[in-house]
Amino acid sequence: MAKSREKTPNYHCTECGATMLKWFGQCPECQAWGTVVDRFESRTTHRVQAAAIAPSQAARPITETPLEHVHHRPTGIGELDRVLGGGIVPGAAILLSGEPGVGKSTLLLETAARVAQTGARVLYVSGEESTSQVRLRAERMGTLHDTLFLASETDLAAVLGQVEHVQPALLIVDSIQTVASAEIDSLAGQPSQVREVASALIRLAKAKSLPVIIVGHVTKDGHVAGPRLLEHLVDVVAHVEGDRQTALRFARTLKNRFGPTDEVGCFEMSGEGMREVPDPSGLFISERGAPVSGTCVTVALEGRRALPVEIQALVVPTQAPNPRRVTNGVDASRVAMLLAVLEKRVGIKLGQCDVYVSTVGGVKLTEPAADLAIAGAIASAAANRPITAGTVVIGEVSLAGEIRRVSQANLREQEARRVGFNRVISTDSETVGTALRAALAKQQSRTDSID
Known part of the structure; x- marks a missing residue:
């Protein structure tokens, strides 16, 4: 009897990389939904060897590596600066997460207004609200300023075009789950889209030394929604938490490449926005x-x-x-x-x-x-x-x-x-x-x- 031909896995998970013979709605390995995609895999394996090229800069001992001082620019909100380690670092990618209604957009709109008061241009891109809705909330909070620019975009190319037009000193994207790239054939919020949009925004931040604050949704378990790679790519992961029954809100960092991760900022939600609570004792x-x-x-x-x-x-x-x-x-x-x-x-x-x-x-x-x-x-x-x-x-x-x-x-x-x-x-x-x-x-x- 002839041996049965071994089947080649034609599907893989974009989240964990597991391969499988047939399509699943939920990955059997990482339990993620909607991450199993078809792929073409040749039955013959070709060994590819990368060619060595001359490095742009020779490696040197760590004791001879020069130090680059990181400058923190204060946002004007003391409790937020405490959490971020003194302020926002140019070129930093910051991920801010939290449950719906906890006050993420309110806090970031207040931050954008404080930075705009210094004369710097700030671009606030909202994919969840129209510019009129954001303007209405800004009037209630008293955060209107001429150098605070609003845009309602859900296309990544349009967001990048707005950045080229405004040339801001701070970019806020609310939220990454609503922005999609036309080069990826999937819906907004899918792991592949979140990965592509985050990579593009982080490349933009590093190339222009432009600090970018990205709002991320959370799952019902309280974790950041989307691929885990998102938290690895960004420089700072901050989280806003609080009970809807009370007005108190806590902001803390889960990851911070430029400061400590054991600081906590205290805020109180009010009709005029997020008010700082410097002494909550x-x-x-x-x-x-x-x-x-x-x-x-x-x-x-x-x-x-x-x-x-x-x-x-x-x-x-x-x-x-x-x-x-x-x-x-x-x-x-x-x-x-x-x-x-x-x-x-x-x-x-x-x-x-x-x-x-x-x-x-x-x-x-x-x-x-x-x-x-x-x-x-x-x-x-x-x-x-x-x-x-x-x-x-x-x-x-x-x-x-x-x-x-x-x-x-x-x-x-x-x-x-x-x-x-x-x-x-x-x-x-x-x-x-x-x-x-x-x-x-x-x-x-x-x-x-x-x-």
Whole structure:
């Protein structure tokens, strides 16, 4: 019997490069949709050897390589400059992502107006809105300026033509998923189109030393939509996040070739645009006179910023067979672990109680340094006794009931004392029970137990 002829893969994925024998709507390897395309592959393999040519510049030791100083040009928005490392670098390609409605276009329109106020020309290309719509938003924000140019284009060649006509000092493209190249036979937003448009804009940025800010959409998982190559090509990847229920917005960098990646910018969304919040320490603490049971303050780190955050808890007895555990702003699994530690290591019985835990101001706490504060708020609510006024609780709680040291403890303590807290309970306490008793101790000489 003759051997069956081996089939040659005629399809490949433009996202991960995997080859396959037939077409798939979703790549079996990287699970990307719409990236499998037909290709012609010869059955005979030809070995191609690249010819060596003389280099344009000879390689030299790294110790003899001259340094080129990178100049940051401030945008006029202090919080954005903080995130970018001091400003925008000429020739830099910046990718700004965020969920719909979080304020990306509003922030960039404000940035364009601030740069235009310095006399520099700025070109704002919108593929999602008409120029009249952008003008209407600019009037509401008070960002009209003669050197701010608007264009509504969805063709890459037209965008490049607008750049040649205006000769801007800053180019903003909103968004890359709406711009398409006529040389690529696919719809706008497809990985091949995003790759081609991004490559063209980055080549333009490097050739003209023109900073380009590109707006990118995100998927339902919160990642930047399109091929992963997009994040590798650009110099800076920034992300704007925030809850639609609150006006607070955070801007942070996930990648930055010209500065740090641990800075966070704070903004507040208002009817007039994105307003800077240079000192957000008081946004996440309730204003009240006397202490209330079930509340505890910790200091969380957002990048290099230390932010005092108040955690509130409510413990209510219930007759239901399955008590409720409701959380807002904190990890539900982390709270469940702390409830188990409180019952096993400290002796606080919560099996017949509904427990509600929430943060003030809509901030989300993800770091383990808030464990002790969450436990303190729950213990205070269970005992119906407030934590001593002026107390901040910081620490990570282990399953053994011990308190672990947290990062940047000195920075957290300094920020707590700066805003008026005079007592910090952290790793000085050996166990959770010792720390909670110290936090719940009354001003009198005696100390009551918490159970």
